Amino acid sequence: MKHKLLPLSETMHYILLALREPLHGYAVMQKTEEMSSGTVILAAGTLYGAIENMSKHDWIEPVGHSGRRKIYMITAEGRRILKVEQDRLLHILSLYEGSESNEKV
Amino acid sequence: MKKFKVFFNIEKEEQWLNKQLEKGYRCTHVSSLGIYTFEKTDKSYVLRLDYQERLTGEKLEEYKGVYEDFGWCYIKSTPLNGVRYWQKENDHRNEIFSDRESKANYYKRLMQYSFWLGTMCLTFAFLLYSDTELYHESIWRMEGSLFWKAFIFETPFALLKLTPLLLVGLFSSSYYTAYKQHRALKET
CATH class of the missing domain: 1.10.287 (Helix Hairpins)
Structure with a gap:
């Protein structure tokens, strides 16, 4: 059966993508804001919950500290999840293109 | 200023607290017996309630750390239950949940x-x-x-x-x- 967190929510998706480099929580929010051109702005409780949840599933892991802040990074399992999502989205995108060419006919 | 009130609904509690803040107060302490302490302030504040059980030691510090980075202040409370009180200055980012x-x-x-x-x-x-x-x-x-x-x-x-x-x-x-x-x- 499909993992219960799949398909990824927009929040989880951005966090996983951001954590391809090591970052602490607040930096994940900043990175997400930047990557989404300001359309996805994570709030504290949402970010905390998502990090907890994804750590529990070993998609991300703490890799060190910066002061009192914990630094997280994506794991091999997390990258595998991203790959699954990438394939799913690419497939959906191909359907978009497909239907467009049909309309032209 | 101290006020006494007992709530069985966390959302009503949040609404009531924010109504007090709108009158120009800031919350400084919450006791589990229902005593809320406020002080006068010139600034405008908002309060949000979260519910997190069984957070102690390092876990609690991490939880607090994330919120504090976003500008939220943890209000000291007697944690008989898991209600967490978060207060910050009113600006355009006033929510603790974004999805x-x-x-x-x-x-x-x-x-x-x-x-x-x-x-x-x-x-x-x-x-x-x-x-x-x-x-x-x-x-x-x-x-x-x-x-x-x-x-x-x-x-x-x-x-x-x-x-x-x-x-x-x-x-x-x-x-x-x-x-x-x-x-x-x-x-x-």
């Missing part, structure tokens, strides 16, 4: 909390009622004014004995409120 999933999870935690307390009260009620009657048996054999005097005398105690059941009712209703909110977020 449906996390808000739905919040209501789920509230459901678990009410369910647990409700079950406790129910268990307590069963224990209490299994070996005591609401009124002493002998009172039903009394007649006339003697009966009424005894009845009136015992009524407050009878009501007191009903308290656990009343609490079961209150926790059931807060469970139902959280359930409705949770379902609304999950459905659409």
Whole structure:
């Protein structure tokens, strides 16, 4: 059966993508804001919950500290999840293109 | 300024707190007995309530750290339960949840909390009622004014004995409120 967190929510998706480099929580929010051109702005409780949840599933892991802040990074399992999502989205995108060419006919 | 108030619904509590803040106050302490301490301020503040059980030591520090990075201040409270009070200056980022999933999870935690307390009260009620009657048996054999005097005398105690059941009712209703909110977020 499909993992219960799949398909990824927009929040989880951005966090996983951001954590391809090591970052602490607040930096994940900043990175997400930047990557989404300001359309996805994570709030504290949402970010905390998502990090907890994804750590529990070993998609991300703490890799060190910066002061009192914990630094997280994506794991091999997390990258595998991203790959699954990438394939799913690419497939959906191909359907978009497909239907467009049909309309032209 | 201190105010006393008891809530069985976390959302009503949040609304009430924010109404106090709108009057130009800032909350400085919350006691589990229902005493809220405020102080006058020139700035405008907002308060948000979260529910997180069993957070201690390092976990609690990490939880607090994330919120504090976003500008939220943890209000000292006597954590009898898992309600967490967060306050910050009013600006354009006043929410602690930014997507449906996390808000739905919040209501789920509230459901678990009410369910647990409700079950406790129910268990307590069963224990209490299994070996005591609401009124002493002998009172039903009394007649006339003697009966009424005894009845009136015992009524407050009878009501007191009903308290656990009343609490079961209150926790059931807060469970139902959280359930409705949770379902609304999950459905659409």
